[in-house]
Amino acid sequence: MxxxxxxxxxxxxxxxxxxxxxxxxxxxxxxxxxxxxxxxxxxxxxxxxxxxxxxxxxxxxxxxxxxYHDFRAEPAGRTVLKLCRAEACQSVGAEDLVAHAETRLGSKIGSTTADGQVTLEQVFCLGNCALGPAGQVNGRLYGRLDAARLDGILDAEAERA
Ligand code: FES
Incomplete structure (x- = not known):
């Protein structure tokens, strides 16, 4: 060619x-x-x-x-999920949420799923501390996340693919 x-x-x-x-x-x-x-x-x-x-x-x-942790060394997946691990979010279950996300996606924080669809990243404060655990999906901010809500958001993103 x-x-x-x-x-x-x-x-x-x-x-x-x-x-x-x-x-x-x-x-x-x-x-x-x-x-x-x-x-x-x-x-x-x-x-x-x-x-x-x-x-x-x-x-x-x-x-x-x-x-700077902002810079990725590899292309991101179609969906970029960022979960806050700073103190305020940690105090309301951020680590359980990270563990759930890693299990659901089958990939560790800082990496992309094997099918290249979802990149899971950690952040340290999204300015949404009063509504933790906080996260961001493709730049959109979410508060009061739990496992079920996160699953719903990821399911909706997968359907859009
Ligand atoms: S500590 Fe999580 S948004 Fe501020």
Whole structure:
């Protein structure tokens, strides 16, 4: 099959994101957020491109990518479920909810189900502490989650697939 040269390469797309932030102070973090928004994750292959464009070492870029838990190293599933594990949510059952989600999905926090459909992630406070346990599904915030409610939300997401 001939290579489609009309599609910009990943490196070109990364450079175009960098160009949008050129001149910004501390541009690396907003660039990484933009890359994750555009690609769904921050690929290892982006690191040397970013280092060259921003005049940083690869180790510096890699250090930032791995320090912040916001950045995924692999593409996310169609559904991204984030469960809050901060103190207020923990005090009302967040850990039981995480355990339930892991059992239901058959995958651990920080990973994607074998069928590639659901990514389960932890967060530390969604600003919804009074309504814990809190979670987010594809950016939509939920409060007072329990196992049955979470199952209902995931069933509804699966039906939409
Ligand atoms: S502690 Fe869970 S939303 Fe704040």
């Amino acid at each position: 001939p290579i489609d040269t009309s599609e910009p390469s990943m490196a070109d797309r990364v450079r175009s994101v960098v160009d949008r932030h050129r001149g910004d102070r501390g541009a690396l973090l907003p660039i990484l957020h933009s890359l994750q928004a555009e690609f769904g994750y921050v690929d290892q292959a982006m690191i040397p491109v970013l280092a060259a464009e921003l005049n940083l070492s690869r180790a510096e870029v890699h250090g930032v990518v791995t320090f």
